[in-house]
Amino acid sequence: MNPHNITLIAGPPGVGKTAWISQLLQDKTRPMFYLCPGMGEVSVDLARMGYQFPWVSLLSEDQAPRVLANLPDQAQVYLEVGFHLNLETPFFTTLPCHRVAVLPPSLEQSEWHHWADDVIPGNDIGVPDLGQSQQLPELWRSLLTGQVLDPPSLDEILIELTGGAYGQIMRLKGIFELPDGRAFYVDFVEGLSGIEYGDLNLPPWRQGRPNRFSGLEVIGYNLERDIIAKTLLEACLAEDVLAQYQEQYQMLHPQGKDTEEVISP
Structure with a gap:
C-alpha cells in the first residue's frame, strides 16, 4: 500500500x-x-x-x-x-x-x-473533553428507509431536537423523503447558526414508498431516544395519506413536470 x-x-x-x-x-x-x-x-x-x-x-x-x-x-x-x-x-x-x-x-x-x-x-466550534475522565457523547441512529415525512411535523421535530427538548444535541444529520418525491439532507452543529437544508438532486420518487436510504443520526448527551423515535414515527405518513399525495401529484402533473405547487391530502 x-x-x-x-x-x-x-x-x-x-x-x-x-x-x-x-x-x-x-x-x-x-x-x-x-x-x-x-x-x-x-x-x-x-x-x-x-x-x-x-x-x-x-x-x-x-x-x-x-x-x-x-x-x-x-x-x-x-x-x-x-x-x-x-x-x-x-x-x-x-x-x-x-x-x-x-x-x-x-x-x-x-x-x-x-x-x-x-x-x-475547520468550523470554530466548542470541543468537549474527550479524555478518559469525560464520558463520550452518545451516538444514536434511526433508519427511516421507506418512510415519507410530513414537512410541518418534521420541521417541528428538528426545531425541538436542536433546541434541546430531547437532550443536548451537539450534531445532527439526516436524509429525509418528502411527499413530493424529493429527498433532502439536514445538517446541524451546536455552536453554528441554524439548521442547514440541502437538496440531494435525486430523481423524484412518486410511486410507492422510496426504496433508498434515509435516516437520522444524532450525537449528544442525555438523549431521550425512545421519545425521539416515537416522535419521528408520528411524523411519518401512513400508506393511505402517501397514496393521496402521489395520486394528486399525478393528476396535477400527468407529464411529470415539476412545479413549486404544494399538494395537501
Whole structure:
C-alpha cells in the first residue's frame, strides 16, 4: 500500500470533516474510494456521499482490507474516522496513510494535533473533553428507509431536537423523503447558526414508498431516544395519506413536470 494513496481524516463531531472530504471527491480524473469506519454499511454520511458523488466507490469495512491491498496506482482513498473510535487501534496505527486532523482554529492542543501529519482548520466550534475522565457523547441512529415525512411535523421535530427538548444535541444529520418525491439532507452543529437544508438532486420518487436510504443520526448527551423515535414515527405518513399525495401529484402533473405547487391530502 502506498501511504500517499490513503488519507485518514479525524476530528471532533461537527468540525467539517465530511465537508473537507467532499471538496476532494469532486475529482473525476482518478478512482476515488470512501470509507467511514465504525458506522456499518448504512449511515447518513455514506449514503450522502453515494448520492452526491456517484463516481466514488463506497467501501464497507469487510471490503476495505482487500481493496486497500490492491489499489490502482492513481486511486485515492478517504477514511473518515468518527469521534467515538480510538485512533490507537491496530488498524489505524498499522495502516500506511497520510493522517489529517480537521480541527477548530481556536483549539491549540489535543490528541489530534499529536496524531496528525497535517492539521486543517475547520468550523470554530466548542470541543468537549474527550479524555478518559469525560464520558463520550452518545451516538444514536434511526433508519427511516421507506418512510415519507410530513414537512410541518418534521420541521417541528428538528426545531425541538436542536433546541434541546430531547437532550443536548451537539450534531445532527439526516436524509429525509418528502411527499413530493424529493429527498433532502439536514445538517446541524451546536455552536453554528441554524439548521442547514440541502437538496440531494435525486430523481423524484412518486410511486410507492422510496426504496433508498434515509435516516437520522444524532450525537449528544442525555438523549431521550425512545421519545425521539416515537416522535419521528408520528411524523411519518401512513400508506393511505402517501397514496393521496402521489395520486394528486399525478393528476396535477400527468407529464411529470415539476412545479413549486404544494399538494395537501
